[in-house]
Amino acid sequence: MIIEILVSVCLVISGIFGLVGSFGLIKLPDPMMRLHAPTKATTLGVGGALVASMLYMHFINGNFSFHELMITLFLFLTAPVTGNFIAKTHLHLNHKASDLPPTGTDRPWATFESDAMREKIEAAEDAKAD
């Protein structure tokens, strides 16, 4: 009984956060802000469903499975990478280097460094290393 209540609570939490994440996609005004809603709200959305599945499988079906842990692990590895890809694509398409704060170092943000410039700097560094 207690387990069933816990499973239901996890499922409801997961549903709410999944919904909020999707709502954020519609509501927020620009692509960079939209990126925040699914990278976060959805983590707890999926996480809740996985915890519910683990509790149910273990206490009611009586067999323990590592698969939910693996899904969590893979999600934590892939979510930041996809987020970064989308952010970089957005920078390429919609921003100029002057929109961003300065790097505070000698070289620009990686997305805005031209290939010619990168080759020149790397050739200079190789020469120095030799």
Next chain:
Amino acid sequence: MLRKILPHPLLTLTLIVVWQMLVNKLTLGNLLLGTILGLIIPVITSPYWPNSPRLTSVPRIIGYVLLVIWDIIVANVQVAYIVLFKANANIKPAWISIPLDLRTPEAITVLAGTITMTPGTVSSDLSADGRSLLVHCLDAPDPDAVRDDIKSRYERRLKEIFE
């Protein structure tokens, strides 16, 4: 010689354990297959991992993971609150530049991943020399405070773990 067969012993061990968890049944055959994968994959991917990260303290790593999980839960609630209850006109997004003290690529990757998973921030780009990180904040009335918070909360701990 041993380094050629086993370039990353920790990666090999991780792969074997992950394989067992994926098949979810501990038999000799699965263990053998896992071991073969654990031996082959690090050798094939070793050009991408020229140096092994040196991990110093296991309790610190566990502490960091727990801290990040807690922050992710808090982050979800905060972002949900901003999405649901703040009018778009009142949300103040900002780009911030974080100067990095970390130098190892593995540590910077973990920091960037952590920033993406936690309160209202997404790491977007790295400066070409890898010395500073570009972060986008969903709602940051005070960008300097966010920068100091990331540096003291995550970067200091990662520096202790990796360097």
